[in-house]
Amino acid sequence: MSNSITEIQETKCLFVFGYNAADSHPIVAKHILKAKANGAKVIVCDPRMVETARIADQWLPLKNGSNMALINAFANVLIEEGLYDSEFVALHADHFEEYCETVKKYTPEYVETITGLKAEEIRQAIRTYANASESMILWGMGVTQYGQAVDVVKGLASLAVMTGNFGRRGVGVGPVRGQNNVQGTCDMGMLPNVYPGYQNVDDDEVRAKFEKAWGVPLSPTPGYTLTTLGHRVKDGTCKAYYIFGEDPAQTEADLAHLRKTLRGMELVIVQDIFMTQTAEMADVIFPATSWGEHECVYSSADRGFQRSFQAINPPENVKHDWEIFCLMATAMGYPMSYRNTEEIWDEVRSIAPLFAGATYEKMEGLKTVQWPCPTVDHPGTSFLFEGAKFTTPNGRAQLFASEWRPPLEQPDEEYPLVLSTVREVGHYSCRSMTGNCSALQTLADEPGYVQMHPDDARALGLRDQQLVWVASRRGKVITRAAVNERVNMGVVYMTYQWWIGACNELTIEHLDPISFTPEYKYCAVNIEVIKDQTWAENYVQTEYSALKAKLRKTASATL
Amino acid sequence: MKKTITVCPYCGTGCKLNLITENGKLVGAEPADGRTNEGDLCLKGYYGWDFLNDTNLLTPRLKHPMIRRTKESNLEIVSWDEAIKFASDKLSSIKKRFGADSIMTTGSARGPGNEANYVMQKFARAVIGTNNVDHCARV
Amino acid sequence: MNRFVFADPNQCIGCRTCEVACVLSHQDDNRISAFDPTRFYPRLTLVRNGQVTTPIMCRQCEDAPCAQVCPNNAIYRENGQVHVIQERCIGCKTCAVACPFGAMNVVAYPVERKSTSTLFAMNTIKAQALKCDLCDHRQQGPACVEVCPTNALRIIEPEEMNKLNQQKRQEAAVAALSGVPL
Numbered sequence: 001m002s003n004s005i006t007e008i009q010e011t012k013c014l015f016v017f018g019y020n021a022a023d024s025h026p027i028v029a030k031h032i033l034k035a036k037a038n039g040a041k042v043i044v045c046d047p048r049m050v051e052t053a054r055i056a057d058q059w060l061p062l063k064n065g066s067n068m069a070l071i072n073a074f075a076n077v078l079i080e081e082g083l084y085d086s087e088f089v090a091l092h093a094d095h096f097e098e099y100c101e102t103v104k105k106y107t108p109e110y111v112e113t114i115t116g117l118k119a120e121e122i123r124q125a126i127r128t129y130a131n132a133s134e135s136m137i138l139w140g141m142g143v144t145q146y147g148q149a150v151d152v153v154k155g156l157a158s159l160a161v162m163t164g165n166f167g168r169r170g171v172g173v174g175p176v177r178g179q180n181n182v183q184g185t186c187d188m189g190m191l192p193n194v195y196p197g198y199q200n201v202d203d204d205e206v207r208a209k210f211e212k213a214w215g216v217p218l219s220p221t222p223g224y225t226l227t228t229l230g231h232r233v234k235d236g237t238c239k240a241y242y243i244f245g246e247d248p249a250q251t252e253a254d255l256a257h258l259r260k261t262l263r264g265m266e267l268v269i270v271q272d273i274f275m276t277q278t279a280e281m282a283d284v285i286f287p288a289t290s291w292g293e294h295e296c297v298y299s300s301a302d303r304g305f306q307r308s309f310q311a312i313n314p315p316e317n318v319k320h321d322w323e324i325f326c327l328m329a330t331a332m333g334y335p336m337s338y339r340n341t342e343e344i345w346d347e348v349r350s351i352a353p354l355f356a357g358a359t360y361e362k363m364e365g366l367k368t369v370q371w372p373c374p375t376v377d378h379p380g381t382s383f384l385f386e387g388a389k390f391t392t393p394n395g396r397a398q399l400f401a402s403e404w405r406p407p408l409e410q411p412d413e414e415y416p417l418v419l420s421t422v423r424e425v426g427h428y429s430c431r432s433m434t435g436n437c438s439a440l441q442t443l444a445d446e447p448g449y450v451q452m453h454p455d456d457a458r459a460l461g462l463r464d465q466q467l468v469w470v471a472s473r474r475g476k477v478i479t480r481a482a483v484n485e486r487v488n489m490g491v492v493y494m495t496y497q498w499w500i501g502a503c504n505e506l507t508i509e510h511l512d513p514i515s516f517t518p519e520y521k522y523c524a525v526n527i528e529v530i531k532d533q534t535w536a537e538n539y540v541q542t543e544y545s546a547l548k549a550k551l552r553k554t555a556s557a558t559l
Numbered sequence: 560m561k562k563t564i565t566v567c568p569y570c571g572t573g574c575k576l577n578l579i580t581e582n583g584k585l586v587g588a589e590p591a592d593g594r595t596n597e598g599d600l601c602l603k604g605y606y607g608w609d610f611l612n613d614t615n616l617l618t619p620r621l622k623h624p625m626i627r628r629t630k631e632s633n634l635e636i637v638s639w640d641e642a643i644k645f646a647s648d649k650l651s652s653i654k655k656r657f658g659a660d661s662i663m664t665t666g667s668a669r670g671p672g673n674e675a676n677y678v679m680q681k682f683a684r685a686v687i688g689t690n691n692v693d694h695c696a697r698v
Numbered sequence: 699m700n701r702f703v704f705a706d707p708n709q710c711i712g713c714r715t716c717e718v719a720c721v722l723s724h725q726d727d728n729r730i731s732a733f734d735p736t737r738f739y740p741r742l743t744l745v746r747n748g749q750v751t752t753p754i755m756c757r758q759c760e761d762a763p764c765a766q767v768c769p770n771n772a773i774y775r776e777n778g779q780v781h782v783i784q785e786r787c788i789g790c791k792t793c794a795v796a797c798p799f800g801a802m803n804v805v806a807y808p809v810e811r812k813s814t815s816t817l818f819a820m821n822t823i824k825a826q827a828l829k830c831d832l833c834d835h836r837q838q839g840p841a842c843v844e845v846c847p848t849n850a851l852r853i854i855e856p857e858e859m860n861k862l863n864q865q866k867r868q869e870a871a872v873a874a875l876s877g878v879p880l
Contacts, residue, residue, distance in 0.1 A: 005572060005595045022711035026601035027572045029711045030848045051711045051751060177571035181676075182668035185694040188676040190666035192690050196677055201690050214685040219659070223690035226665050238663055238691075240653045244679055245667025246695050267649045273670070274610075275618045284646040285634065287621035288671070291568040292578055292585070292611050296672025298566045300573025300595055308672065311563035311578035312585050312611065315622045319639070321667075321675035325682045327639070331647035334686040336678075344674040365564060366575055368594045425602055425713045428569050429669070434603065435617030436610035439718045442735040443602075485748030499617075548617065555619040559633045586729055599847045602715040609730050 001302040002172030003136065003383040004370065009034045010170035013132035015125075016044045017156060018067065018142020022051035024423045025176055025301075028138075041132060043125050045070065046142060048422075048493070049486040058125055063116040064418055064491050065407035065522050068148055070115045071155040072106035072401055074126040078162050079103065081123075083130035088164035092388040093397040099158065102401035114404065130163050134170040141178065145421070145520040147408055149512040154400040161397040167385040177301040179429060184299035187355070187371070188348070192223035197352025213351050216334070227516040230257055230509070233264045240267040244321065245288070247276040247430035251496065253507040253518035254474050271324060274432040275555040277499065287318040294320050295341050297363065303370045303381070305355070307363045407522035408510040411490070415472060415524035417456070418491040421503050431497035446544045448498030449482040450527070456490065457483040462529055467536035469528040470494070475505030478530075478540060492525065500543050564591055568670050569603045572596065576604055585611050650687070659688035666694040700758050700778025701855050703742075703830060703840050707752035709850035714744050716753055716842035716851060723833050723841035739805050741830045742842060753842070753851070756780065756801040756830040764793035764802055764829075772827065778856075779834065782827050789825025803828045 008014065008031040021029035032052055036042050044053040045060045053059040062070050078084040079100055089096055108119030115122075129135050137160055143152050157173050165171040177183050189196040199206040202220050211218050224232060226248070232238035241262070252258045262268055262281050270282035273290045293314035297305050319327075322344060329336035338344050342360050349356050357373040358380070370380040390397045411418055426443045427434040434440045450470055452462075462468060464483040469476055470492070479494065479501035487493055494503035510519040530536045553559045562577040575593025579586050588608050590600040613620040624642035625634040637645070653661060664683040666676045676694075683692045717740035722728050724741070742755035762780045765773040772786035773793060787804075794802040805828060808821040832853075833840040843851045 006597075022713065025570045025572050026711055026713050026847050027574055027596050027599060027604075030599060033709055033711075033848055049748070054749075054751065055708060179668040179695075180566065180568050180571055180573070181670075181672060182571060182694070184673045185666045185668045185676050188666070188673050189680045190668075190676050190692055190694040192693055195684075196680070201684075210684075214681060216685045216688075218684055219688055219690050221660075221690060223660070223692055224663075226663070226693040226695070229663055232663070237657075237661060239657050239661040240650060240663070242650075242662070242664045242683075244665060244675075245669055245671050246665055248665075248695070251695060266653055267646075269646055269650075272621060275621055279621065282625075282634070283627045283630075283649075284642060285621060285625040286642065286646075287623060290611060291670035292563075292565060292608065294672070296674050298573065298672055300566075301571035302573075302595070304573055304594060305673075306566045306573055306575065306593070307564075308566040309563050311561075311565060311580055312583060315613075315620065317623050317639075318621070321671045322678040324643075325675070325678045327643045328647055328650075329682050329686045331643050332651055332686050336682075336686075338678070341672070341674040344677055348673070348677050366591060366593055368573075428603060428607070432618055433568065433610045433669075434607055436614050437607050438609055438614060438616060438730060438733040438735065439606040439722075440603065441616055442733070442738050443714055443718070484746075486746075551618045552615070554634055555621060557625065557634055557636045586731070600715075600845070601847045602713045602718065605715055605845055606718050606730060612731065 001174040001176065002166065002385060003170065003174060004302045005031055005300070007170045007383065008032060008136065008138075009038055011035055011040050011134045011136040012170070013041045013043070013129050013135040015129050015135060015137045016042065016046070016052050016056075017137060017139040018046060019138050019140030019176060020046070020048070020050040020052070020142075020423060021138070021176070023425045024140060024178065026425060028176055041128050043128060047488045047491060058121070058128065060117055060121055060125055061488060063114070064420055064488075065146065066111070066115040066404070067143060067146065067152045068155060068402060069106060069111045069404040070117070070122065071152060071159065072103045072404065073108050073111040073115070073122050074129075074159055075099070075103040075155070075162065075401055076106045077108060077123050077126045078130060078159070081127070083127060084162040085164035088388065089162060089399075092390070093161050093399050094394070095399045099399040099401050102403070129159070134168065135160075135163060135165045136171055136174065138174040138176055140176055142521065144175070144515065144517055146522060147510045147512055147519040148402070148405045149517050150514040151400070151402040155402065158399045158401065161399060166397070167383070167388045169383060172383060172385075174302075181298045183301055183303065184297070187299050192225055195351075196348055197354045199352070210351065225516040227252070227509070227511055227518060230261045233261045239265060240269075241265055242269045242271075243278060243282075244271045245273075247272075247278045247432060249278040249281060250276065250430040250499065250502065251504065253504055253520055254509045255502060255504045256475055257509060271321060274436070275551045276430060276432050280551060280554050286324050287315075288321045288324065289314040289318055297341075297345060300368075304368045305358045305363055305371065306368045307360065407519060409508055409523045411524045415526045417525050417527060419470070419472065419503065419506055419523050419525040420491055420493050421496045421507060421520045422493045424495045427495070427497045429497065431499070435497070446498055447477070447479045447501030447540050448495055450479045451482045451484055451487050451493040452527075453487050453489045454483050454485060456492070457481060460527055460529055462527070466533060467530050467540065469530060470503075470506060470525050471528065472506035472508070472523055472525045474508065477501050477503065477505050478536065492527070496520075499547060500540055562589075566593075567600070567604045567607075569607060574600055574604050576600055578608060585609070654687060660691060662687050662689055663691045663693075666692065668694050700760065701832070701853055702758040703755055703832065703843060704852055704854045705742075705753045705755070706850045706852070707750050709848045710752045711848055711850075712744060712746050712751040713847065715845045715847060716740075716742055717744060719841040719845040723836055737807065739803060739828050741803065741828050743803075754799055754801060757799060758830075758832070763796040763798065767792045767796045779832060780829070781831065782829065784826050787825050787827045789827075793827050801829050
């Protein structure tokens with residue numbers, strides 16, 4: 001995020017795009033409510049009436065998969081009505097001409113049929129955004145989990161550039177990161193193209209620095225992403241997979257394909273805290289300490305480093321993650337050892353200039369340091385791009401627009417509904433943690449839900465809470481219908497943490513060409529009514545018990 | 560009763576919370592006055608910690624290293640020494656036969672924290688010798 | 699006038715933290731380790747429909763219909779609060795029918811009947827009429843109010859009610875003036 005979560009309260013216009021804070025980040029939702037109480041206008045672009053839409057000044061229920069068209073129309077209005085900040089653009093942005101050229105045909109009238117919105121609604125929304133003294137955009141997976149995702153992200157950032165909404169408090173753009181340390185994994189260089197601190201692996205000078213620090217020659221070639229793994233295994237270029245604290249056999253798109261990929265490898269190592277469905281397929285399992293059992297630094301979505309401390313002792317025979325990597329490194333001929341996490345952190349600071357000043361001492365207790373923090377006496381950075389200095393090679397913002405591309409798999413006669421995967425408040429990700437929490441699993445348990453509009457349910461002859469089959473070209477799962485008026489017709493929504501009602505058996509591995517993120521938000525499915533509900537209830541219970549029994553037996557090696 | 564400051568292990572908001580322990584056993588959680596959460600917590604923050612007590616409601620905690628000696632055999636419990644040797648021998652052999660880029664690694668965006676992820680990418684880049692490093696940001 | 703818990707639908711995000719807090723608050727042992735999924739009976743219930751998201755619970759009515767209709771005199775008012783004597787509840791559900799808010803939740807579950815000999819131990823059905831008791835067993839006040847992350851739940855005290863009313867009357871008076879043609 002360019003600006004802090006706490007700055008949400010200071011903005012005058014909050015533009016929420018494909019982001020359901022109430023379910024994914026309830027405490028961010030609290031900040032949104034405070035912003036509204038402080039007088040901010042709230043505009044929500046989302047096909048569903050999410051909680052934020054309910055309290056919004058304007059809700060734009062756009063059609064699923066029309067993001068780019070809508071953003072281009074916003075840009076079109078900014079230009080046509082002269083609402084943009086021409087001085088800011090002239091001083092700080094490139095490619096204005098190309099930008100105007102691309103969005104020219106995307107008049108609000110032109111996108112009416114694509115987005116399902118009225119031209120006047122679109123005009124009104126972007127006028128509110130452009131006319132506020134401080135405007136902030138928040139987005140979530142409703143933007144990034146499409147085949148056209150990076151284009152849309154750049155398009156949203158361009159709206160902020162066009163209106164001069166960068167480099168001050170209460171403005172900017174906020175992709176609100178999902179998991180508690182997804183920002184941290186990026187910060188630490190858990191990406192195929194950068195070292196810790198966003199330093200490119202193909203930059204000779206940078207690489208020389210890391211080679212010196214680590215004492216070995218390093219590869220200048222960027223690696224490949226997790227989402228292209230399937231192809232690599234199929235063509236024989238990938239033979240081993242070391243999985244650290246993840247459950248791809250639950251969270252990746254098109255699970256049948258993923259399982260085939262895992263089975264096609266010579267070696268799968270899983271390092272985790274619970275027996276997941278991925279661990280069950282592993283050749284090696286390393287048991288590690290959990291949150292609460294170790295000390296570490298996490299990065300919040302708004303670049304805030306914070307320390308988390310050890311509350312309880314771990315089970316006897318498990319080790320800290322970093323200790324396990326040290327043992328493996330040493331066994332493979334590269335002696336590696338650390339006394340504690342602070343020693344590791346100090347090494348990070350010594351080679352990542354962005355984090356150099358964020359010492360353990362400065363993060364004592366409740367304190368936090370937001371990067372960039374280049375020196376020990378630097379207080380950290382609440383918002384980026386002060387003075388409109390951008391982190392591009394020439395320091396200027398790069399305006400960007402792209403032609404709208406519809407999602408890949410469109411509904412047809414056989415699969416007439418669109419499936420989009422979403423979040424729910426009580427469970428998290430693969431559910432190995434929340435599913436083991438008594439209160440949370442009481443609120444919602446297997447086989448999860450498929451949310452649908454009452455008219456779609458009626459057409460199928462389906463009642464609320466009945467079990468149904470949901471099928472796509474890739475798989476078929478059983479789940480429970482949650483009929484509700486908050487969702488749009490023709491589209492059904494499932495959350496991805498269910499092990500029986502696993503919606504990723506259905507999703508499609510259609511990737512964005514730049515981020516390689518799958519199109520979790522759009523694939524075609526059909527719904528089959530189950531006449532014998534008693535049979536269906538029994539079937540779910542039997543499957544669920546069998547799965548749990550299998551995982552227990554695997555964990556205790558009593559298969 | 561002891562209170563320990565932690566950062567909530569669920570979403571990216573970065574809420575600070577105190578884990579409450581009695582005689583080394585976890586008994587509760589309460590909000591702390593962190594920068595982003597300002598003394599509030601949500602459902603998961605308040606009630607999302609008892610998995611640490613190995614409740615076995617969904618799936619058991621991993622408590623021992625395990626290996627599968629051949630693709631046909633079941634997982635068995637082994638010592639740390641044996642597990643590390645088994646895994647490192649296999650990885651070294653794959654690296655030798657197919658090159659470092661035939662090995663994929665992914666980090667954890669959840670509980671392990673920044674230090675563990677730093678050490679893992681260092682392991683991948685300096686020891687295995689590949690930039691095949693990624694994580695589940697796209698999920 | 700009495701005190702009651704009020705939920706502001708403009709602040710509620712539907713997270714159900716209040717429901718869990720309510721259940722834990724009414725357990726003999728308040729810890730999550732004592733949580734029993736088969737007895738999940740929150741005394742406030744989240745409602746989410748096309749228009750609104752908000753928990754619904756007892757308003758501690760001054761002239762409580764539930765108390766009027768109880769055939770076994772299990773419900774009474776005291777200190778501005780409506781109480782249920784659970785030992786007297788027979789599970790007839792008349793109170794649930796009478797309550798205009800749907801705030802009364804009548805539940806029944808098997809309990810072991812105390813007997814001097816294990817030979818004669820048997821299960822009987824125990825009924826309870828459950829509703830918000832303002833957590834009067836709890837020093838810090840209602841648990842739901844304490845945990846609500848968006849402060850959508852609050853206690854309305856009689857003084858606050860008076861103040862709110864005064865304020866609204868002032869506003870109404872001003873509004874009335876502007877509506878009068880001069």
